[in-house]
Amino acid sequence: MIYKGDWLFRNSKGEIKSIFDKKWGNNKSPENLGNIKNYSKNAQKGIRTTKAVNVVKVGGRVIIVASVTADIYNVFIAYNSNDPNADAVLAKAIVNTGMTGVAFIPGVGWALAGIYFTIDATLGWENAIPSYIETENAKTDMREQKIMNYSDFKFAP
Amino acid sequence: MIPIYDRVYYTLYRMILRLTNIFEMEEEMPRINAVLMLSLLTTLNIIPILFLISTLTEASIFSGSKIRIMIALFPIIAFNYLLIFYKSRYKRIEEYLSAKWNKEKVKNILITFFYLLCTGIILWFSLRTSKGNF
Numbered sequence: 001m002i003y004k005g006d007w008l009f010r011n012s013k014g015e016i017k018s019i020f021d022k023k024w025g026n027n028k029s030p031e032n033l034g035n036i037k038n039y040s041k042n043a044q045k046g047i048r049t050t051k052a053v054n055v056v057k058v059g060g061r062v063i064i065v066a067s068v069t070a071d072i073y074n075v076f077i078a079y080n081s082n083d084p085n086a087d088a089v090l091a092k093a094i095v096n097t098g099m100t101g102v103a104f105i106p107g108v109g110w111a112l113a114g115i116y117f118t119i120d121a122t123l124g125w126e127n128a129i130p131s132y133i134e135t136e137n138a139k140t141d142m143r144e145q146k147i148m149n150y151s152d153f154k155f156a157p
Numbered sequence: 158m159i160p161i162y163d164r165v166y167y168t169l170y171r172m173i174l175r176l177t178n179i180f181e182m183e184e185e186m187p188r189i190n191a192v193l194m195l196s197l198l199t200t201l202n203i204i205p206i207l208f209l210i211s212t213l214t215e216a217s218i219f220s221g222s223k224i225r226i227m228i229a230l231f232p233i234i235a236f237n238y239l240l241i242f243y244k245s246r247y248k249r250i251e252e253y254l255s256a257k258w259n260k261e262k263v264k265n266i267l268i269t270f271f272y273l274l275c276t277g278i279i280l281w282f283s284l285r286t287s288k289g290n291f
Contacts, residue, residue, distance in 0.1 A: 063227070067227060070230060072204060
């Protein structure tokens with residue numbers, strides 16, 4: 001069945017499929033969705049939602065491509081300006097691209113990439129790593145001096 | 158004669174369909190993904206040219222934060238989208254090349270492979286030569 005405003009696509013076997021059928025139609029019968037009028041309304045709502053999700057997906061992918069190319073561009077700038085850290089910039093670009101690849105793994109990949117890029121965009125890894133080391137050293141000092149902190153109370157029997 | 162650009166687009170499109178078939182997935186946006194891959198490749202072609210122009214003209218090229226560079230490179234992606242999707246040009250490309258796919262499959266794959274190889278070589282070569290020589 002083809003609905004008003006449906007988004008048709010061809011799969012690898014050459015079959016024409018409808019977004020509505022794929023996302024909504026397969027697991028919902030007209031009885032589930034109410035009468036024909038409501039069914040049509042729900043169908044259109046489903047199509048609109050799916051289209052909106054696809055627009056967001058496309059936007060995300062455009063940003064990924066732009067981000068990867070910007071990293072490569074930064075590598076060129078670093079080498080061009082004889083930056084002594086040019087190799088580090090290259091390594092960072094490779095790691096960024098790798099983490100972008102990791103972001104395509106559902107669940108764990110999203111979490112890892114999300115944490116990585118959030119720290120990268122906010123604190124910056126050059127600040128995050130020393131501050132983490134500083135905090136851990138401070139904790140060790142406190143333990144050595146028998147100064148209790150929140151985590152000591154938290155894990156006390 | 159069909160441009161190399163169209164052949165590369167169509168081969169990438171077929172590759173995406175083939176991969177989704179192998180992994181038993183359904184890709185709703187194979188054309189958009191193919192255009193994105195093409196955009197990435199064309200941007201990688203344009204970056205060395207930009208640096209070459211900046212060297213020859215001694216003009217400063219755009220630099221600064223990552224977001225500014227991303228915005229500056231965005232028109233390349235938009236241009237690729239326009240080239241493929243404007244007035245449904247993709248339909249004509251697919252119609253023309255799908256009819257000849259069986260005959261020209263190897264040719265199209267080889268063209269795409271050499272394009273990828275050349276992009277990589279040019280990028281690597283310009284990166285190495287840019288080190289202090291620009």
